[in-house]
Amino acid sequence: xxxxxxxxxxxxxxxxxxxxxxxxxxxxxxxxxxxxxxxxxxxxxxxxxxxxxxxxxxxxxxxxxxxxxxxxxxxxxxxxxxxxxxxxxxxxxxxxxxxxxxxxxxxxxxxxxxxxxxxxxxxxxxxxxxxxxxxxxxxxxxxxxxxxxxxxxxxxxxxxxxxxxxxxxxxxxxxxxxxxxxxxxxxxxxxxxxxxxxxxxxxxxxxxxxxxxxxxxxxxxxxxxxxxxxxxxxxxxxxx
Amino acid sequence: xxxxxxxxxxxxxxxxxxxxxxxxxxxxxxxxxxxxxxxxxxxxxxxxxxxxxxxxxxxxxxxxxxxxxxxxxxxxxxxxxxxxxxxxxxxxxxxxxxxxxxxxxxxxxxxxxxxxxxxxxxxxxxxxxxxxxxxxxxxxxxxxxxxxxxxxxxxxxxxxxxxxxxxxxxxxxxxxxxxxxxxxxxxxxxxxxxxxxxxxxxxxxxxxxxxxxxxxxxxxxxxxxxxxxxxxxxxxxxxxxxxxxxxxxxxxxxxxxxxxxxxxxxxxxxxxxxxxxxxxxxxxxxxxxxxxxxx
Numbered sequence: 001x002x003x004x005x006x007x008x009x010x011x012x013x014x015x016x017x018x019x020x021x022x023x024x025x026x027x028x029x030x031x032x033x034x035x036x037x038x039x040x041x042x043x044x045x046x047x048x049x050x051x052x053x054x055x056x057x058x059x060x061x062x063x064x065x066x067x068x069x070x071x072x073x074x075x076x077x078x079x080x081x082x083x084x085x086x087x088x089x090x091x092x093x094x095x096x097x098x099x100x101x102x103x104x105x106x107x108x109x110x111x112x113x114x115x116x117x118x119x120x121x122x123x124x125x126x127x128x129x130x131x132x133x134x135x136x137x138x139x140x141x142x143x144x145x146x147x148x149x150x151x152x153x154x155x156x157x158x159x160x161x162x163x164x165x166x167x168x169x170x171x172x173x174x175x176x177x178x179x180x181x182x183x184x185x186x187x188x189x190x191x192x193x194x195x196x197x198x199x200x201x202x203x204x205x206x207x208x209x210x211x212x213x214x215x216x217x218x219x220x221x222x223x224x225x226x227x228x229x230x231x232x233x234x235x236x237x238x239x240x
Numbered sequence: 241x242x243x244x245x246x247x248x249x250x251x252x253x254x255x256x257x258x259x260x261x262x263x264x265x266x267x268x269x270x271x272x273x274x275x276x277x278x279x280x281x282x283x284x285x286x287x288x289x290x291x292x293x294x295x296x297x298x299x300x301x302x303x304x305x306x307x308x309x310x311x312x313x314x315x316x317x318x319x320x321x322x323x324x325x326x327x328x329x330x331x332x333x334x335x336x337x338x339x340x341x342x343x344x345x346x347x348x349x350x351x352x353x354x355x356x357x358x359x360x361x362x363x364x365x366x367x368x369x370x371x372x373x374x375x376x377x378x379x380x381x382x383x384x385x386x387x388x389x390x391x392x393x394x395x396x397x398x399x400x401x402x403x404x405x406x407x408x409x410x411x412x413x414x415x416x417x418x419x420x421x422x423x424x425x426x427x428x429x430x431x432x433x434x435x436x437x438x439x440x441x442x443x444x445x446x447x448x449x450x451x452x453x454x455x456x457x458x459x460x461x462x463x464x465x466x467x468x469x470x471x472x473x474x475x476x477x478x479x480x481x482x483x484x485x486x487x488x489x490x491x492x493x494x495x496x497x498x499x500x501x502x503x504x505x506x507x508x509x510x511x512x513x514x515x516x517x518x519x520x521x522x523x524x525x526x527x528x529x530x531x532x533x534x535x
Contacts, residue, residue, distance in 0.1 A: 003303060003316050003388055004344040011311060014341045021334070022327030089325050092292060093381075095342040097309040233309065236293045 011095055015104035018094075019082075020111060026078045030116055033070055034123045041066050041127055062128055062139070067120045068154050072161035075116060079109050079165030083173065083228070088237055098233050106225035109162045117155040121146070149210050156217035163224035170228030174235065243267055243389070243421060244289065249298035251284050251445070258284040260445035261298070269419035271411075273453075275429050275518045276442035282425045283321070285442065286391045289423075290319035302389065315344070320382035321393040322375055326366045332377065333362040336384075345386035345418075354380045354410060358403060371398035379407055383414045392424045396431075408435060429515040439514060443522040456514040461497055464489045465507030473497065473507060480520045491520060 006014075046061040081087065082105050091101040128139050172179030189198050205213055244266040251259040259281045266272065276282045287293045288300055291307035291314065300307055307313040326335050332355065340346040355362065358376045360369065369377060379395045392411075396404045412435055415422055426432050429439070439456050441448040449456065460480065463470050467488040474492050481491040491512055512520070 003312070006311065006315050006342075006344070008311060011315075011342075018327070018330075018338050018341065022330050025329050086325070090327050092290075092319070093324055093326055094338070095311065095314045097291070097311055097314055099309065100311070234294070238287055238292050 006095060008100065011100045012103050012107070015091075015094070015096060015100060016107045016111070019104055019108045022090075023078070023082060023108065023112075026074075026081075026112065027115060027119075029078075030071065030074050030119060033074055034067065034119060037067055037070050037123065038127055038130075042131070060137075061142075062124065062131070064120060064124050064150065064154060067123050068157055071116050071120050071154075071158050075109070075113055075158045075162035076165035078112065079162040080169040082109065083166050083169035085173065085237075088173070092237060098235065098237070099229055102225075102229040102232060105166070106163075106229075109166060109225075110159065113155060113159040113162050116158050117151060120154055120158075121151060152214055153210055156214050156221075159221045160217050163221035167224040167228060170232055173228075174231055243303060245299075245301040246285075246288075247299045247301075249285075249288065249300060250296045251281070251288060251293065252296045258445055259288070259295075262442070262445060262447055263298075264440065264447050264450055266421060266423075269415075269421060270437045271415055271422045271424065271435050272438045272440055273429060273432055273436040274423050274425040274440050274442065275427075276425075277522055278427075280442045280522070281445040282442055283393050284445075286319055286321075286393050286423070286425060289389075289391060290317060292319070316387050317389040317391065318343075318382050318385050318387040319391040319393065320378045320395055322371075322378070322397045324374075324378045324381075328365065328367050331363050331365050332360065335366065335381075336362070339381060339385060343385040343387065347384040347386060350414075351380050351384035354383075357406070372400055372403065375399050376403055376407065380410075383410060386414075386418050387420070389421045390423070392422065394425055394427070396426070396428075404431070408432065411435060429518055430513075433514055439518070441518050441521060448521050453514055456517050457511060459494060460491050460512040460517050460520065461494045462489065462491050462510040462512050463497070463507055464510070469507050481523070491516075 041062065046063075048059045048061075050057045050059075088101065096104075131137060132139055168179065168182060171182055188194055192198075205216055244264070246262055246264050249259050249262040250257070262281070262285065274282050274286070284293065288295055289302065289307060291310060294308045302310070302313045302317065305312055307317070330338065336348055336351050339351075340348050352362065355377065358373070358380070360373050360377055366374060366377060375395065375398045379392065382390055382392060382395070396407060399407065408431070411422065411424070415435075423440075424432055424435070433453065436453050438450065438452050440450045449459075451459075463473055464487050465473075467484070470488050470490055474490060474496065478496070479490045479492055481489075483489045497509070
């Protein structure tokens with residue numbers, strides 16, 4: 001019997017095509033999450049009241065923040081799940097090796113992050129349109145209705161969350177102890193043990209403006225996606 | 241050089257040695273029965289061939305390449321086992337389409353035909369199939385990929401009698417239509433004997449024998465008769481099995497039989513089936529389970 005041959009890019013692209021389809025349920029979860037977020041954002045993400053005896057002026061602010069944060073959470077969990085053992089085992093039923101599997105996963109997450117960013121922006125527009133229609137309140141855009149820079153920043157934030165989830169899941173795949181240590185370390189940040197260090201990290205990413213943040217976020221995400229390719233390359237995967 | 245070459249292969253799981261200096265070479269299209277007791281190392285060896293595991297020591301070459309992380313091997317080898325999983329949100333029809341994108345020799349029509357015959361609806365999901373149906377699907381998937389090396393690890397697990405017979409026939413028909421290397425691991429040699437050209441017997445992680453089926457069937461002889469006569473005939477050589485009942489019965493290697501012995505003797509000499517040969521070569525005692533009760 002003659003042997004067949006598939007090139008590396010062919011295998012990766014075929015995997016991306018099928019993984020995008022296979023994990024598409026995640027996007028339905030995101031849509032449900034957006035509906036939940038409508039409820040929380042209905043009264044706006046912030047409010048200020050001004051006035052004198054005769055006049056009272058209430059200003060409600062509607063922003064992307066809530067939508068982006070919840071989507072970051074979604075992308076973190078989705079990326080974590082895609083790299084768990086159960087999902088990795090499905091690679092054994094198709095033409096794959098560890099490198100193609102990891103690269104395809106990373107590309108799928110980049111694609112999903114892009115779709116999620118579009119959904120996030122659409123969510124805000126729908127919410128704004130809905131409020132104008134139901135409450136009859138006039139809305140004024142703070143910046144232009146579609147700001148490409150804001151779109152890129154939201155995309156980078158969602159991608160950063162996805163890459164962190166992917167990295168953490170990969171660490172657990174490599175060693176449960178390593179993964180556990182990472183979670184403890186992360187927990188210490190949450191409990192404000194490393195407040196100064198956290199501030200330094202925040203400054204590193206956000207202090208120098210949007211454009212530099214985008215560059216730094218893309219580099220960090222690339223690193224988080226690439227490292228698992230390297231350290232899981234020798235890792236055995238079995239079905240049983 | 242063979243299509244599959246293993247050289248002094250070791251595989252350890254923590255303190256347990258699953259494979260112990262296993263060496264073998266397989267060349268050309270054939271159906272091989274991989275036989276061995278539970279824990280003999282059959283599944284571990286198949287997983288090493290498929291590149292799911294990497295050896296602790298030794299070397300594997302498949303089409304001249306190390307299978308671990310090799311795309312060439314992944315494109316031309318498939319391992320079918322009952323723990324196979326597929327993306328849960330794709331139904332059977334979509335899984336077949338997906339396989340067509342990955343495997344160049346994919347036989348979609350054949351797969352659909354066999355699934356229809358086995359009463360497995362295309363709009364069902366793999367994880368919702370019963371154990372027998374899932375095994376049937378896995379086997380059909382493996383056959384339809386038409387990979388140059390098809391490894392079937394206990395492929396009939398959970399299947400009912402009727403479908404088992406049909407699936408054995410499907411394997412044979414597929415092999416005749418498209419010869420390739422098919423390795424079937426099974427505990428039930430008698431059930432697959434009619435398919436096989438060669439037998440590879442593994443015990444304690446080592447290859448005990450790797451011979452054509454014919455040679456295995458001719459390997460041992462059973463001698464039945466009067467004790468002294470049988471013992472003289474065997475020349476008191478190594479006995480693989482002995483039983484003292486109404487008559488005395490032993491099994492020895494055919495080449496250790498004293499051919500010059502009186503042919504007029506009433507002692508009965510019979511061939512031993514391949515199934516029994518495999519059982520005897522991996523037995524711990526000469527009397528089988530009877531030894532436990534007799535001790």
